[in-house]
Amino acid sequence: MTEAIRDRLRGIPVFAHAGHVGAEDFEDSGLPENPVPVVAEWILAAHAAGQPEPHAMSLCTVDAQGIPSSRVLLVKDVDADRLFFATPADSRKGTDIASNPHVAAHFYWPVTGRQVRITGTASAQDRDASERDFAERGRGSRLSAHLHRPGPLPDRRTALEEFRRLDALHPDRVPCPPSWTLYAITPTEVEFWEAGTDRVHHRVRYRRDTAGDAWRHELLWP
Numbered sequence: 001m002t003e004a005i006r007d008r009l010r011g012i013p014v015f016a017h018a019g020h021v022g023a024e025d026f027e028d029s030g031l032p033e034n035p036v037p038v039v040a041e042w043i044l045a046a047h048a049a050g051q052p053e054p055h056a057m058s059l060c061t062v063d064a065q066g067i068p069s070s071r072v073l074l075v076k077d078v079d080a081d082r083l084f085f086a087t088p089a090d091s092r093k094g095t096d097i098a099s100n101p102h103v104a105a106h107f108y109w110p111v112t113g114r115q116v117r118i119t120g121t122a123s124a125q126d127r128d129a130s131e132r133d134f135a136e137r138g139r140g141s142r143l144s145a146h147l148h149r150p151g152p153l154p155d156r157r158t159a160l161e162e163f164r165r166l167d168a169l170h171p172d173r174v175p176c177p178p179s180w181t182l183y184a185i186t187p188t189e190v191e192f193w194e195a196g197t198d199r200v201h202h203r204v205r206y207r208r209d210t211a212g213d214a215w216r217h218e219l220l221w222p
């Protein structure tokens with residue numbers, strides 16, 4: 001008889017690769033006032049430690065009926081206050097954000113044993129910013145952005161044929177689809193979590209006060 005799934009799952013090691021990249025330093029060197037640039041630092045630290053796609057985050061949106069859904073997206077930029085991602089505005093996530101801007105984002109980097117959870121609001125950026133983002137994508141990504149269509153796909157061959165048709169149609173410049181949109185997430189809460197020895201993990205939560213311009217932080221029990 002094969003080993004029960006339950007036993008197999010419970011036998012998988014956890015935090016085996018956590019590198020403790022600056023684990024103790026994060027608290028001891030004094031916590032920064034603004035957590036947003038630290039998210040970028042943690043992405044880059046995970047990249048340096050060999051984490052594949054360290055800039056991939058899950059993004060949870062909520063539809064007009066209050067039903068949540070999540071998916072993985074790549075972070076395109078981080079500035080002092082915001083994280084940026086790009087997607088079609090008429091996608092499920094884009095439609096959700098249009099009716100409810102509240103989002104949750106999440107990163108987990110096994111190689112550094114860290115996670116970051118973010119809550120905030122998402123807003124569409126202007127056409128110029130969206131077209132600039134599109135222009136910097138690779139040719140394959142630019143072409144495949146034109147494959148985004150509402151409704152079901154009859155079969156996979158249809159998508160491959162359409163990709164070849166678009167490739168021939170746009171031998172040089174690939175136009176930016178009108179729905180392609182750069183979004184900014186403005187966090188109101190950011191929680192940093194780092195695996196600690198003996199499972200005494202580190203947790204620091206930042207929240208913006210009601211005025212929205214000052215960050216406050218506190219340590220949380222593991």
Ligand SMILES: Cc1cc2nc3c(=O)[nH]c(=O)nc-3n(C[C@H](O)[C@H](O)[C@H](O)COP(=O)(O)O)c2cc1C
Pocket residue numbers: 053056069070071072073074075085086087088091092093094
């Ligand atoms: C690693 C990874 C990165 C992704 N990056 C993006 C992205 O930057 N933009 C995007 O629209 N979809 C991206 N996707 C696909 C999305 O996860 C999702 O399937 C798609 O956007 C449709 O989502 P929706 O139907 O909820 O709107 C990525 C998927 C993975 C696994």
